[in-house]
Amino acid sequence: MTSAEKNRIKDKLFGYFGLACTLFGIIMLLVFLSDIVMKGWEKVDFDFLTNYSSSRPKKAGIYPALAGTLWILGLTALIAIPIGIAAGIYFEEYAKKSKMANFLEINLANLAGVPSIIYGLLGLQIFVRSLNFGASILAGACTLALLILPIIIVSTREALKAVPDSIRQASYGMGANTWQTIWHQVLPASAGGIITGIILAISRAIGETAPLIVIGAATYITYIPEGPMDKFTVLPMQVYDWIGMPDPEFAKNAAGGIIILLLITFLLNGIAVYLRNRWQKKVKW
């Protein structure tokens, strides 16, 4: 065999190996999803969605956890979206090429890499104790809002960056000032990208467990929260609680909770991917 032939065989083999590795990830995903569905499917019915937590696995449901997740989701979005977009605009449109901008940039890169559990410690000390929010929805939402802020800022910046400078120059040429240009031209043109980033950030917040455990959110809640100062639990925490139960029957409950959690996560991610593709196709400068 000549060395050229050998090389061609090696090349082919690596191609198969690469394909195998790629498929391995997908297969793990499928194994994993089917396992969860097999364990938890029998659990998922109307009662499961509307029952309160219970020490008896057959009666235990996710109603308070689902309500808590919706509360946390709404309040976190309310806090994080305006601040995130505003900060993203500042970073990209105002703070270009200064010492300050450089510092903000390094800081942002680092924040994005801080483990979520550290945000929990921050929330515990600042929101729960110093500001006296207690282990309330408000404290949880503030903590998660800080956690997803870097994600929203980064994706907002990416979306703004994709708007070509000619649009800005044309707007300035018509006599618009910086803010008018941003508000009437740049933001509408980048809305698709910004919204995609926001949805992905929110979906991240829904799956977070560790920071909420650290701020002391309860796992056993027997009522539906009615205001932002109420105590709460969320779906991933309910799942975590059930995983830790000695009675193996609770594993089914955990799997059932996971099915609902994954449905919400996949739905949000699906919307985000759809918006991203549509937006990329539509906008061709």
Next chain:
Amino acid sequence: MKRVLMICAIITVLTTVGIVYVLFSESFSFFQQVSLWDFLTDTKWSPISTEKHFGILPLLSGTLLTTFIAMIFAVPMGITIAIYLSEYAPKKFRYYIKPLLEILAAIPTVVYGFFALTVVTPFLQGYIPGLAGFNALSAGLVMGIMIIPMISSLSEDALYAVPKSLREGAYGMGSTRLQTSFNVILPAASSGIIVSVILAFARAVGETMIVTVAAGNMANLTADPRETVATITAFIVNMSTGDVPQNSIEYQTIFAAGVTLFVFTFLLNSISFYIKKRFQEKYD
């Protein structure tokens, strides 16, 4: 308007200041009672036993053990997938497969923990004698599956950014795709790939729920992946679920563990940021 926007941007700085302040002020009281030397060299960690020990080494070893298992698994897989998708795969295949891989990164980590505990551990126990019910191996492997898409997608971006002319030059010399990938493209994209690996490393070090659920909660200075260990993050979670009175030394251990974790990930993130900035404009 600029003012308002600036205030929002400054919140990110305040977050950092807040994190540093909270971690260091609480740890400060901790280190008034436990010397830094003991903290770094004592080989036992038992803050709630009657005989108290505050050595971070067992928690650090648990963290590094699970992290290394994840990395040994995920780095070769992730980079191979990146090369395959950018140099080998048909465009259509890539278009459909990438979102599927990204789903792996979107799954909440507590779900991975459940998977590690109820599927991977029982499966491995059939092959590995002496594998504990809670063990570093399953947690590490599942964590590896979680970070594969992170490495593969960041590495692929780096490979993609290598100018076409380099590829065509190599093909023109008669190289195969494999030779081109490993001798030309990979070296040219090395900074981006190193960044992706460091970021994945930092992610694994800070990962919490998988190790809490599947690796256990026993501070254990060991390198044996079959054993039950506790990571820094798992310790913080377990300590938080119990009732610990505020201002007690037990309460402060959470922050001492937190500061160790923060310093660690901060260093990793800074290195990756430096590499990214330093090599970013190589082809511009």
